[in-house]
Amino acid sequence: LKGKVAGLNIVSSGSGPLNSQQITLRGNNSLNPNGNNALIVVDGVPVNNEMTTSGSSASYIGEDSPIDYGNAISDLNLDDIKSVTVLKGPGATALYGSRAANGALIITTKSGKKTSGLGLTYTSSVNLDIIQRWPDWQYEYGQGTGKSFNDAGEPYYSYGGSEDGNNTGSTSSAWGPRFDGQEYYQ
Known part of the structure; x- marks a missing residue:
């Protein structure tokens, strides 16, 4: 149109x-x-x-x-x-x-119409959508602000108030401490 x-x-x-x-x-x-x-x-x-x-x-x-x-x-x-x-x-x-x-x-x-005998109409269509760009995700750092340190001065990440510090999971920042195999409270 x-x-x-x-x-x-x-x-x-x-x-x-x-x-x-x-x-x-x-x-x-x-x-x-x-x-x-x-x-x-x-x-x-x-x-x-x-x-x-x-x-x-x-x-x-x-x-x-x-x-x-x-x-x-x-x-x-x-x-x-x-x-x-x-x-x-x-x-x-x-x-x-x-x-x-x-x-x-x-x-x-369109509406149906009466015909004599068997009437069959087959219509098919395909719509493909191409994603132009995937977002870049980082998997090197945990969630946090990067400014969270426990009493020993070590960075931490925690999903609730725990012995290592306050909750860092409710922040929108995804650049907390680096993942180095350390344990964390969950």
Whole structure:
């Protein structure tokens, strides 16, 4: 659709196979990213096309590192689509109200049809995603801050308050003492 409809802009928020698609028909008129989306109507039923993201308060960056869980348009199977109609302007608003003020995409899916005899259709598709870069992990140092020393002045790592010192496992720093075969409390 991107090259066939004037004013249509499709933006993907991520690079994964299930990332959200932001579809705008009449440009941006709101600072809210979800306020610019076109209304998606599948077989007469409006679907929520807002991006579904969530952050984790337990992660290192917390809510500032959202995860994209996709949106309703990502759930459609392309092989099931029969036709797509694009409505812009007052025609979309007249049919679907203020929700379609930014335009509407009317999607009609294929339906079964009665045939005589045995009818069989087989469709297959494969989607491969290539990881461009694996993160570099270090396996030389234990978790800690590198500033944790026990009473004897030796660096330590511990997964709870113990005889060798306080807990070093709850820190986000992964550069504690070097692994040299030493024992540690766990």
